[in-house]
Amino acid sequence: MASSMSDQKFIKSFSIFLVLGVVLTLFLIFLGNLNAGTITDQVRDGRNAMAEAGNNNSLQPVGQISVAGDEMAQAETVQLAAVAIDGAGVYQNACMACHAAGIAGAPRVGDATVWAERIAQGNETLYTNAIQGLQGQAGVMPAKGGNMSLSDDEVKAAVDHMVAQSQ
Ligand code: HEC
Structure with a gap:
């Protein structure tokens, strides 16, 4: 127990x-x-x-x-993207042939009188006509100046350059 x-x-x-x-x-x-x-x-x-x-x-x-x-x-x-495109360079390569001397009715770059009316249309119209081409009274502006390898932005930069030189 x-x-x-x-x-x-x-x-x-x-x-x-x-x-x-x-x-x-x-x-x-x-x-x-x-x-x-x-x-x-x-x-x-x-x-x-x-x-x-x-x-x-x-x-x-x-x-x-x-x-x-x-x-x-x-x-x-x-x-920066716009600056990176050399508008003057594109103009010299693709547009100057007609636009420097006013060949075939092209508005001559630097001639403020012929450009005033075109500039008055507004940039968008100028861009569109430069990119798509224009059959106008003065002559034929080929689409992208005939250089289809140019991007729209390059053409726009060239237009900007031309406008800046023609005011
Ligand atoms: C083969 C010649 C030729 C070349 C190359 C050329 N252009 Fe033109 N361009 C013309 C002619 C001609 C006109 C005028 C058309 C019209 O209004 O009758 C014109 C007009 C223009 C106008 C005015 C459009 C408007 O609405 O009034 C612009 C902007 C222009 N060109 C941009 C350019 C650019 C940018 C280039 C290069 C990428 C270029 N052109 C290359 C012949 C040319």
Whole structure:
């Protein structure tokens, strides 16, 4: 019986030990959740604050500036592309043959009088007529000056050059 008594004692103290252990574990889990909850809340609060700041009117100009910056960067790229095309070079290669001396009725580059009326039509019309060609009263302007390997932008650059020289 003595041994069974000590068995009972052992079982008793062991179950107390077990229960304590379970309680302690539950407590630690609870504590962990509590902390985690607090931290998540803090993070969430921080995010909310940032989101609110983002919606705040006083900060919107920053966003607009960056958008404007993007547009300016794009405009710059477009301008660079136009600058990269050598309008004067294209003119010399493909247009000068007729337009320098006014051959076959071509409006002579540098002659502001003959160009004034044409320039008055607007750049888009000049571009279109240079790219697609023009059967006019003065003569025949072949499409792209007869050089179909030119891109539309190259022809436009040449037109810009001619107009700039004829004002
Ligand atoms: C074969 C000769 C010839 C060549 C090459 C030529 N042109 Fe012309 N171009 C003409 C003639 C002729 C006219 C006038 C047509 C008319 O209005 O009767 C003209 C007119 C124009 C006009 C005025 C169009 C308008 O609406 O009034 C532009 C712009 C022009 N040419 C651009 C160019 C460009 C750019 C090139 C080179 C890529 C070029 N031309 C090459 C003969 C030529």
